[in-house]
Amino acid sequence: MQDTQITAAPVPARNPRRWVILGVICLAQLVVLLDNTVLNLAIPALTEDLGASTTDIQWMINAYALVQSGLLLTAGSLSDRYGRKKALITGLVAFGLCSTAAAFSASSGQLIAARAGMGIGGALLMTTTLAVIMQVFDGEELPKAIGMWGAVSSLGFAGGPLVGGVLLAHFWWGSIFLINIPVALIGGLAVAKLVPESKNPLGKRPDLVGAVLSTVGMVGVVFAIISGPEHGWTSVSVLVSALVGLASLTAFVRWELHVPAPMLDMSFFRNRRFNGAVAGGILVAFGMAGSLFLLTQHLQLVLNYSPLEAGLRMAPLALTIVGLNLAGVGAKVLPKLGAAGTITSGMTLLAGGLAAVATVGGSLGYSGMLVGLVLMGSGIALAMRPEWANAIMGSIPPEKAGVGAGVQGTITEFGGGLGVAVLGAVLNSRFAALLPATVGGRHGRGSLHEALAADPSEDVQEQVRDAFASGVGTSQLIGAAAVFAGGLLAGLLLHRAARAEAAAAETSAVPAGDKAAA
Structure with missing residues (x-):
């Protein structure tokens, strides 16, 4: 009987620049998370310089989180479909431009709009950083890479007050946004040169209905949560927002269960x-x-x-x-x-x-x-x-x-x-x-x-x-x-x-x- 030689499938070569890529990814993630907490310490200065009311201050803080949370699922789906490298660069550019606009805002309305724009960039960054790590690393290196990403994320979450306190002690309130600009610029250039493009090879056309329903649902629910303490949990605006959000999320689940190419696989x-x-x-x-x-x-x-x-x-x-x-x-x-x-x-x-x-x-x-x-x-x-x-x-x-x-x-x-x-x-x-x-x-x-x-x-x-x-x-x-x-x-x-x-x-x-x- 003739011997049959079994040839093992070739193991894909690891990206030799994967740890440098991880450093770039972690830097982008750090800046996004710092912005979740750094603005709280600038409230007195914003009240004095921009004449911001209590409602204005709440929207300055919440516009970022509201937009970001509403777009996370959609941003993740789009990055899978069109390419995570493209999404990462787009997020860095949007984050940098809107941070510039925030730093030089002359009114409360301008700052609120800039913060909302930063939320769009932040959603793209939060979803693509971890997704890129999943594509670049494998085997025993993957948990280590996610661990380093997680350590930087935790540092950004906890270090916002320290960074904000140091900057506000020496500079004006706009400095807390200006620090994002060099990071966005250097990060964008590094991503363009170092990070390989990756996308879902079986990706089909975007689930536009699912994207709209998930965004409306998340924005509605988060808006109700944010506004409840201020306006009262039984106020018309909070109840309507919560009902619209929950109804949209219910419709989103039903839609995803039956659409051929769902944005979020319910399995x-x-x-x-x-x-x-x-x-x-x-x-x-x-x-x-x-x-x-x-x-x-x-x-x-x-x-x-x-x-x-x-x-x-x-x-x-x-x-x-x-x-x-x-x-x-x-x-x-x-x-x-x-x-x-x-x-x-x-x-x-x-x-x-x-x-x-x-x-x-x-x-x-x-x-x-x-x-x-x-x-x-x-x-x-x-x-x-x-x-x-x-x-x-x-x-x-x-x-x-x-x-x-x-x-x-x-x-x-x-x-x-x-x-x-x-x-x-x-x-x-x-x-x-x-x-x-x-x-x-x-x-x-x-x-x-x-x-x-x-x-x-x-x-x-x-x-x-x-x-x-x-x-x-x-x-x-x-x-x-x-x-x-x-x-x-x-x-x-x-x-x-x-x-x-x-x-x-x-x-x-x-x-x-x-x-x-x-």
């Missing part, structure tokens, strides 16, 4: 691993974003630190994340605990840090808060973004990496927006309930500044500050509970998914004859 939700990451991720983003929002207020309005002082005092959070990631703690723990155990452990540490800030941050001052910041940083470094991204992207085919990254980004934006709105509403409700009678009424629905201005007497001022501090602490405890619940839920679902995958692998490994004999 993803049959994957237990995917569902675990989605469910837990929303709750974790809820507690994390909402609590960081409260943390900046705690430092500035309760402990009376300036923006720069507040930013510097949040530095231990960012430094802990960077230090533990550079030490590879998450990578060392993951093989021992598995994805489920690592995520649960990290979220437990994060929840403990938030609870420490809420319980001892006020009575012990900054020394008590420092313990909480270190615990928070440890939890984030252990299990925050890398594991969520691995859990989600590992459940999705590589050719749909853009949509997968859109889902991951949508979870973060949706959960974060919900956390800021709900925990902010808890803060306002608790604050109003504890205010002394002389500054109650309409002042209870306003800000700490308005309540302090209502009665200048020293005793009342102290009661007002105590009421605000109590509201912040209560909200932070709720955020801690959400993070803890999210970690437990995700850990449980991911553990079940791992057991099911292991059982399926064992079944498929049994020879056919053994199965028949059994």
Whole structure:
């Protein structure tokens, strides 16, 4: 009998510049995430220079998140269809141009419009950065690359107050946008030269109906979440927005189930691993974003630190994340605990840090808060973004990496927006309930500044500050509970998914004859 020689399929050569590409990708991601938090510290300067009202300020902050969250799924789908390199360059150009417009805005309306434009660029960047990593890296290098991307993402999320505080201490408010311009320019040139083009080889015509329905749905729901604390959850504008958003998302799901080439394949939700990451991720983003929002207020309005002082005092959070990631703690723990155990452990540490800030941050001052910041940083470094991204992207085919990254980004934006709105509403409700009678009424629905201005007497001022501090602490405890619940839920679902995958692998490994004999 003639011997048959079996030739193994050639292994595709890895891109020799893949780590340089990762550096460019991480830089772009860092700038996008810094803009999620950096503007909060510039509120006093914007109020003075542009004569911005409270409503204007809210729209300056929310226009970016609203547009970005609404377009994430669409941006991911378009990058899969037309090319992720093209989408990445387009996002960098849009982000750079709109950052320039924001820096030199002469009115509140101009700044709001510029921030909305930055949201478009941010949506393209958030979906394509992770998708490009999925295409450039493979094998054992892929989790390492996603881990580095996640570390930079966590640093951007936590480092915004520090960067904003330093810039605002030395320059005018427009400087927080100008730092984006060289990054966009250098990043665009580097992407054009280094990053290979990739797209879905089976890509069909765009799902325009799905894109419109998902965008309208996400914008409607997020707008209702953002506007609820200001206008009241039962106001006409909030209810109409929520109903339109939910109806559009329902129509989107029904459409995607029946259209031949869906933008978001609903079969993803049959994957237990995917569902675990989605469910837990929303709750974790809820507690994390909402609590960081409260943390900046705690430092500035309760402990009376300036923006720069507040930013510097949040530095231990960012430094802990960077230090533990550079030490590879998450990578060392993951093989021992598995994805489920690592995520649960990290979220437990994060929840403990938030609870420490809420319980001892006020009575012990900054020394008590420092313990909480270190615990928070440890939890984030252990299990925050890398594991969520691995859990989600590992459940999705590589050719749909853009949509997968859109889902991951949508979870973060949706959960974060919900956390800021709900925990902010808890803060306002608790604050109003504890205010002394002389500054109650309409002042209870306003800000700490308005309540302090209502009665200048020293005793009342102290009661007002105590009421605000109590509201912040209560909200932070709720955020801690959400993070803890999210970690437990995700850990449980991911553990079940791992057991099911292991059982399926064992079944498929049994020879056919053994199965028949059994």
